[in-house]
Amino acid sequence: MTALPVFVDVDTGVDDAMALVYLFASEDADVVGIASTAGNVPVQQVCHNNLALLELCGVDVPVSKGSENPVTAPLRTAEDTHGPEGMGYARLPATDRALTDYDAAEAWVRAAHAYPGELTGVATGPLTNLALALRREPALPRLLRRLVIMGGAFDYRGNTTPVAEWNVSVDPEAAAEVFHGWSTAWNGESPEHLPIVLGLNLTEHIVMTPELLGRLTGDGAHPLVAVLEDAMRFYFEFHFACGEGYLAHLHDPLAAAVALDPDLVRCRPTTVDVELTGTLTRGMTIADWSNRWGRDPNALIGVDVDPAAFFERFLTRVGAFTKFLSREQT
Template sequence: MRQRIILDVDTGVDDSLALLYLLASPDAEIAGIASTAGNVPAAQVAINNLAWLELARAPEIEVALGAADPLEIPLRTTEDTHGPHGVGYAELPTPIRRISTRSAAQMWVDLVRRHPGELVGLCTGPLTNLALALREEPDLPRLLRRLVIMGGAFNHPGNTTPTTEWNIHVDPEAAKVVFDAFSFAPPDRRPIVCALDITESIEMRPTHLIRLAERAGSHPIETVSPADPPEARSVASNPIIRHLTDAVRFYFDFHDGYDLGYLAHMHDPFAAAVALDPALARTRPATVDIELEGALTRATTVADWAGIWGRPPNADIVVGTDPVRFFDRMIARIGDHARALYPGQPVGDPVTRLR
């Protein structure tokens, strides 16, 4: 059975892979895409989403523009992590599709009211749009079938401050609105939270790009390395593989620059996979709250695992998964989809360097 998804993203290199994963999945149908300010401003996020949809020859899918700023603080973006336009070194075609006339928050509200109990929400960026939607429709937690959030860090260091994860850090007030709202949801409506504790174990490496190209029948089969200059570009015959290679290579360079290795953490496509198949993840219930006052810990996600606060759990936090199984599935789905979109590519070319 196909699952209908509301995708809320701040696209983003790994958000791009999450979007492609859903488009490539026979068990997914995207009901709407909310463009969230985060990695880059919301307007650029919307352009990225439209461009990927066109490149992937997707059917008409509504792309709505989200709020330009977080609820209470100025927007902070991270072009150093995702590139000046959010897609690394990739130079996506200028889209001809149009942004929706309704806001992202209004799209959330209209869709869940129209399809109660049917939609899966997937948030891979800051939670601003969902928080605004909750202000208009407080019953949204019960109207959704399921919610999956990529965000937070619990028993793990942060990636923005020593204790905070990027998505929560951008708009902690919105995160608190969301987790507070789900405190009153039934247990089967608790959000599944994919935090850094797990997503930083989802390590994409150059060999995964090679496997994607091979699966897609793209040529030449290219390998990327830290020796590649910034101006190098993929010449892969398959446009999906070509643009993904250029996008992900920037992400590899970023992680390598912080001594994390020549790899990239695939936070968001993992969350997309969990949204479609929660069995990919082992979870543990907890009561989650957001620190808003601490001088050193503002935007920290705090989990009460033992019930010390005396409040019911409002989240199911992912505590385990099998990264190999995830990557096998992602490569198969995106690779096969890329081949189907752009068929006729020869297979079996030797591995070459970028040009």
């Protein structure tokens, strides 16, 4: 199997961690770089979480530190959702692994030039680093094979404000820059190269339950199993406190899975823009389904997914990975 080079931009985060583990567990993925984004927790904590996960999983991937703040707005974080260190109740191991000597925006550019036309980008946090990378290399959209974004809410309620999804609401200016950058670079050409955007309208169908988590972790003896269980327990409790039930939405692992196999979701092309000035609607993602703006599509919006197909793949891959790690440590 030929592995696809993948560059991941994360604000790790419980579900970001699950997405990273999924990619590490996938033989068809070669994770060539990780950009740390401020979002769920401050960027210094994100860097630690990423490096510690690599230590835990026995994987070597360059990790780069991103901007400490959004491009314009002050940073807001989500420890109430992900725990004080971003990993729920889990405690990650100490590590002496070091960050790259270049920042996350530069990491995006370097990876794209190292794998022109081959690299798949996955962004599961605010789009700050990607926007800054586009400022340095406006041709970035034409260098990537594919970009998958977890963000937005399309004809659907928000999870941060009544209309805005978390990742976009943290840095709406960056999200607007990214959508504009893809519009400018492709100018109506090659719709297959438009970013795949997975909003809450899709990702909230990916519901992890304690029963599914039990199937995932089984009787594995590796410390990664305990980390996943402790992280997800906090995530379950958060969703329960919000009145959604003792469950959790795996937004970011779906993005990781779609990066490797876009056929897991059905998409519709359209033009997307981000509200930046509305008093009540800042951070809202608007899809122009009826082409009222008369602009070329700049995104492929996920509109349908088979959760059972996703979980079959996710549980199989991550379950086999934790068992492999358990065997390696004995």
